Amino acid sequence: MHKKLFIPGPTEVRQDILDAQAKPMIGHRMKAFTELYTGLINKLKELLQTEHFVTVPTASGTALMEGAIRNCVNKDVLCCTYGAFSERWFKIAKACDRDADAIALEWGKVVKPEMIEEQLKKKKYEALAVVHNETSTGTRAPIEQIAQVMKRYPDVLLLVDTVSSLMGDKVEIEKLGIDVCLSSSQKCFALPPGLAIGVISERALKKAETVSGKGHYMNFLDIKDYFDKKGQTPTTPAVSLMYALDKQLDKMKAEGMENRYQRHLAMAKYVQEWAKKNFALYPEAGYESVTVSCIKNTKGISVADLNTELGKRGFAISNGYGKIKEETFRIAHMGDLTLDEIKELIKNIDDILKL
Ligand SMILES: Cc1ncc(COP(=O)(O)O)c(C=O)c1O
Missing domain, CATH: 3.90.1150.10 (Aspartate Aminotransferase, domain 1)
Incomplete structure (x- = not known):
């Protein structure tokens, strides 16, 4: 059962969404794929009310966490940790040889805007990394108030993991000034796992031009370049999952x-x-x-x-x-x-x- x-x-994934995956395969260099992919990117932009660059890598959300660090941070990043996934930001930054500092809180607590401001006053950081919805502890960080603080530090990029909140909780990406907003298909999108969803600001892309060690798979500039030129992804995408995402976005629009x-x-x-x-x-x-x-x-x-x-x-x-x-x-x-x-x-x- x-x-x-x-x-x-x-x-839980609804049957009609599961069924959508069973359409015949298409080549990812065919016009049919360009139509599917550019169509679903436009639908995402409309639902998320953003003009930022939107991308759907074939990967789980963690890959975009790593991508955000690799593309937006040369050296100094401030990570706020209050659960397993926010601790992951810190671990990834260290694993990518960046100099990460942490505002480390007990599990069950969340970071407050004044804690962030105190740290930003002490040291110049290139980015702040937070988790909006800490799935391990069931907490929600006050991203609206954090965003207010960040407006006073325009040189510090705001990287937000919304893996378990985007399309469920309210996340006003552009209004909040989020530079990299990332998510995964298997949470509030109610899709099978396998796709990551990234919304990347112009500021983040500009910063990426100055950052070394971006790696290959998640190089935001290469991904954008390929999309701008061809309306496709640089590597082979999970086409079947994209059929499901496309249908799910229509259903989300119908729900509102x-x-x-x-x-x-x-x-x-x-x-x-x-x-x-x-x-x-x-x-x-x-x-x-x-x-x-x-x-x-x-x-x-x-x-x-x-x-x-x-x-x-x-x-x-x-x-x-x-x-x-x-x-x-x-x-x-x-x-x-x-x-x-x-x-x-x-x-x-x-x-x-x-x-
Ligand atoms: C808040 C949060 N961030 C990151 C992740 C990692 O996402 P993924 O497993 O899609 O890489 C999860 C997964 O549960 C999560 O809940």
Whole structure:
């Protein structure tokens, strides 16, 4: 039996989207591919309300994290860490031989604008790297307020991982002045894994001209050049996934981005109220994610047993991540899931746990 996925990626993919992948193959140097790819880039720009350069590399989101560092930072980058994925920014920067500093916070907390400003006053950085929605802890960083601070430091690029928030939570890329906004297909896009989505500002592209060690696969300038000249990708893309993305973007447009956001908010509210009543929330109050709830296992339940029972009924939730694996569990409410489906899941958890 298929278990409906309430895990924070890959998320549940609807059958019509899965089916869209089964169209006959085309060559990625054929006109048909140029039409598909330029069409879906235009749809992304429209939905994300951006004129920035948009690209869809065949890779998972982490590749664009590495790309952002390699293209936008020669030496100094400030990373804000408060969970497994924000810590990944720091690790990637170090792995790329950049001089990374971290504003390191306990898991469950999030970085505040004043912490960033304090650090930016002390040292000149080329970029700030943050995670908007920290999937490991279910927290949401106050990106709107962070963006305000960044407007006072126009030479510092803003790199934002929106892997588990873009197309679910609200991310106003241009208004916030985000220079590299990156995401993955398997989260709020509700697609199979395999595509990354990147929105790259003119400022970031200009900076890339001055940066060495950009590498090959994620060289933003080469990717843009190929797109500008041919409307294609430099290397062989995951064409089938792009069929699915193209269809999904039409469905998102039909739903409306504001409606999509409101649906995510309603699901988050429902799960978080239930969690507060029966357990407790892991994130610091006021910074709870809109797309995934990280719940403290205050009752000491066996999450593995709960998931086994849920599995028999056709649902899957997620245990905690990394070092908080035993302490927490997570219910994702992202992608195409509906409030009714969330209610059905919670009803089944109540029934199994006798809450
Ligand atoms: C916030 C965040 N950043 C980065 C990643 C890594 O994305 P990917 O697995 O697509 O490389 C994830 C994956 O769960 C994530 O949740």
